[in-house]
Amino acid sequence: MKTKKLVSALAIVSVVLLSGCTNTNAPTVNVDNPNGIPLQTTVMPTVALGGAANFAVLAGSAITSTGATSITGDMGLSPGTSIGGFPPGMMTGMQLINTNVATQGKLDLTTAYNDAAGRTSTDIVTLSGNIGGLTLTPGLYKSTSSLAISSGDLTIDAKGNSNAIFIIQVASSLTATSNRKVFLKGGASASNIFWQVGSSATFGTTSVFKGTIMAMQSITFNTGATLDGRALARTGGIILAGNTIVAQ
Numbered sequence: 330m331k332t333k334k335l336v337s338a339l340a341i342v343s344v345v346l347l348s349g350c351t352n353t354n355a356p357t358v359n360v361d362n363p364n365g366i367p368l369q370t371t372v373m374p375t376v377a378l379g380g381a382a383n384f385a386v387l388a389g390s391a392i393t394s395t396g397a398t399s400i401t402g403d404m405g406l407s408p409g410t411s412i413g414g415f416p417p418g419m420m421t422g423m424q425l426i427n428t429n430v431a432t433q434g435k436l437d438l439t440t441a442y443n444d445a446a447g448r449t450s451t452d453i454v455t456l457s458g459n460i461g462g463l464t465l466t467p468g469l470y471k472s473t474s475s476l477a478i479s480s481g482d483l484t485i486d487a488k489g490n491s492n493a494i495f496i497i498q499v500a501s502s503l504t505a506t507s508n509r510k511v512f513l514k515g516g517a518s519a520s521n522i523f524w525q526v527g528s529s530a531t532f533g534t535t536s537v538f539k540g541t542i543m544a545m546q547s548i549t550f551n552t553g554a555t556l557d558g559r560a561l562a563r564t565g566g567i568i569l570a571g572n573t574i575v576a577q
Contacts, residue, residue, distance in 0.1 A: 369468030371450040373494040376523045378541070379437030380430065381561055385422065385576035386569075387434050388548075388562045394418040394569035396552070402559075402576030405431035414569065422576075438561050442543045445496055445525035456497070461509060467493035475501040478536075482510045485539065487517035495522045495540070502526065503542070507533035507551070511540070519557040519577035529565065532556070539577075550574075 385402025394414030403422035412424055425431040450469040462481030466488055476499050487493040503526045522540030529546040532538055532554040540558045547565030550572040557577045560567055
């Protein structure tokens, strides 16, 4: 009988000790988003593209293409004068070089870029380095340097809201390496994803990307890279190499 009482007492003491031991260094598990990025409660309004929405491809200096590039949508240039590689490249829209529509598109691109770059939020999420393998949910994201999708694919999950807006502020360059992909989930739409890039964007061979890219400088698509969205470069050029771009 004394032995049973002693065992019971020890068990009670063990439970008390265990309940009082908290590992403050243990990682926080976000059951809604297993990669650890917290869900945001601030709803972002869309970025109004104005006249820039008329274009699948819009650049400042030049647009050059090699190979069987396919563009669905208009292609514009302002103030540059050179669009090369069509044919053999093909497009379903118009080429607009220094027209009123192209000039207005560039002005509206500047407005949209500044809007996206100036967005703030109380629950903004900071990103850095390689974001391959992550899942982004609706809201505002900020990087203070460059971002890359390089060691895994990126998933963009609207969580069932087809109107959800995603804004990713990239202070410097944006890179997707060869064969890397952006997947849409939960009703996410490429037309609701905005990448504000502080310098230039580069997309590796056969990479698959989604969203509107607003780059301060240039955008380069390597062989076979595809984009559902828009490639919009404010001051520099856009280089194409057998790519498929569908305006979204």
